[in-house]
Amino acid sequence: MPASDKADRIRTSVTEQEALDFHAQGRPGKLEIAPTKPMATQRDLSLAYSPGVAVPVKAIAADPGTAYDYTTRGNMVAVITNGTAILGLGNLGALAAKPVMEGKSVLFKRFADVDSIDLEVDTENVDEFINSVRYLGPSFGGINLEDIKAPDCFIIEQRLRELMDIPVFHDDQHGTAIIAAAGLINALELTGRDFKNTRLVCNGAGAAAIACIELIKAMGFNPENVTLCDTKGVIYQGRPEGMNQWKSAHAVKTDRRTLAEAMEGADVVLGLSQKGAFTADMIRSMAANPIIFAMANPDPEITPEEVADIRSDAIMATGRSDYPNQVNNVLGFPYIFRGALDVRASSINDAMKIAAVRSLAALAREDVPDDVAAAYQGTRPRFGAEYIIPVPFDPRLISAIPVAVAKAAMETGVARKPITDLDAYARELSARRDPIAATTQHLYERVRNHPKRVVFAEGEEEQVMRAAIAFANQGLGTAILVGRDDPLKATAARAGIDLDRPGIEVVNARLSTRVEAYTEYLYSRLQRKGYLLRDCQRLINTDRNHFSACMVTLGDADAMVTGTTRNYSTALEDVRRCIDPQPGHRVIGVSLALTRGRTVLVADTAVHDMPTAEELADIAEEAAGFARSFGYEPRVALLAYSTFGHPTGERSERLREAVKILDTRRVDFEYDGEMGADVALNAHRMEQYPFCRLSGTANVLVMPAIHSASISTKMLQELGGSTVMGPILVGLGKSVQIASMGAKDTDIVNMAAIAAYNAVA
């Protein structure tokens, strides 16, 4: 497949409206602060606040190191900017930088469980900025400077490093340099080049660019072979205009004056400048097998499609997440600070940065194990031109990079709390990562690689239209909206939604040429169940669930999503009138409960009211199969209020019976029960039953009945802070998902994506 086709296929897009809606919906912005201690009783108040709080105050006054034990300091990083170089958008001011800084803060949390707050300082005066930050040291374990223009950023970072005793790290400089260096090491290896003889051009001579070339030179890259360019062209020795001391340090003796001249015959070009800075002719003039890192955000110096149109021998990377090879500092800052915080480092030094580079470069060369493959684009990546660097969702990053950084900090004497057992530390780190990212990433990427036609049965609803557009825009396939023309158009017009776009189809049941075929099909199924032909005609003409389910059954769509306007059970009955279970399967609902560091699947949350022992065994089998399809190796616990026979009771008997039935079926997954939820989910509690056959805590929970399934998942969601996806329908002969009544557009897209995923052969 030509590279440009591949890039088109992989690239996703979001509309400007979607980006605004995403930020505005619910609580505006992307962050909130949540307490970590209960504040429920008079006693809590006495401990958290006066008088109890005085005790840690005195302890910290006596020994400042204990602030790490008694306050948030040890896991708290400030993301600080003045908005003078926001991405590649330029100087748009402190306030406009806030969405990016909130974004960096949530990435800290999402990827490395580092708590973070954004601070926008409204001054372009270097001294004022330094003074605003220097006194904030007691509040934080680290300072991540962001999007401050060069050369101010060099002075600011240097002075704050001298003034503060916690890590001060300018992400655009060092974060970018670390990732670019790791990608470069791998790209050089793949093209048979080395640090000595490779000729590199760097376009941009600001924060990111200067740090990148300083780091690679520090790692051994031949300085004579590096040409730096800025808006005025090549930075040559003696250039009079647009210079500063940081540029001068990298000025070279050369007759070349323009970027185009510099790039002629170059092996590598790093873009840390602005959208569109590289032309086709420049790329054409580069050496064979050129390495092109177009890292400007949000739009690169040249797109992978444009490069692919010119030449097929390039290794291409951008700063964006929707192309292969994302060279972006998101791969670095969460993990570098994780490691630095965990050893209470006083700074982030060169050894720690180089350790991060090597760790990242090495990870891309390793085989991708099964449980990690899920984070990649449907297919398992292999070290090569389209995979020179891990993706941000790679779950190995959290256990690899912080360990390397912490180790380097200890070796260079900046660790104030060394870690003795680094293996145990690596294991702890894995548990800090929220698994939802890898799960959903895998699902979306698989569908993107196999786009589907999904019918959205309730097409007249505004949130369904928005979901359909998001589905199509994300490259998941074609969204078919079912609805009557007039109300559909009226709702779209009122909501300002334009449905006339690629990837969206509208089908009106009354006008469809397929009505007769659907009616005949439905009548063949229902004629012995008391339905007349005219009843079936009415169902097809007027009921969108029946019409849509028949579309899927008769091959006019691959999958269906419904549920926002009806009760779950009503929608399910409608669908089941048209679609049978998969042969040999039982239809059940599985909910995914995602809590920090852990995912559990709960079944049956949708169909069986009070299952028999036989049905419970079926549910266990269906749920285990579903777990595998999502990349989890199932450990199934059949739950009850009792554990292995105590206390005795009739309800637990059914679960015990189900375990015996599974024994006779010789299934190929781990299961045991009956047991309480505490035993299933807590390794120490499980140890009290050494005969328990599960090799670890359960990740699939079979509930004794629908009420306990529903109550427990809803409690997890409301009280436990879990994200719950589902119920996801499993076992139907065609792929249908039912969203919950009143679901928002993002929930509906998720359900549509799951429906499409299940339709992928």
Ligand SMILES: NC(=O)C1=CN([C@@H]2O[C@H](COP(=O)(O)OP(=O)(O)OC[C@H]3O[C@@H](n4cnc5c(N)ncnc54)[C@H](OP(=O)(O)O)[C@@H]3O)[C@@H](O)[C@H]2O)C=CC1
């Ligand atoms: N992928 C990633 O992880 C990251 C990417 N970046 C991207 O790098 C770019 C620069 O960011 P940063 O270093 O923080 O910003 P700075 O403001 O510090 O530096 C910008 C530099 O780019 C130069 N420049 C701007 N336009 C052009 C052009 N058309 N041709 C040549 N040089 C140009 C400027 O030249 P002059 O000195 O003459 O004004 C300046 O040297 C941005 O697009 C940003 O998004 C940054 C950090 C991380």
Ligand SMILES: CC(=O)C(=O)O
């Ligand atoms: C990624 C980043 O930090 C930037 O583009 O500025």
Ligand SMILES: [Mg+2]
């Ligand atoms: Mg930045």
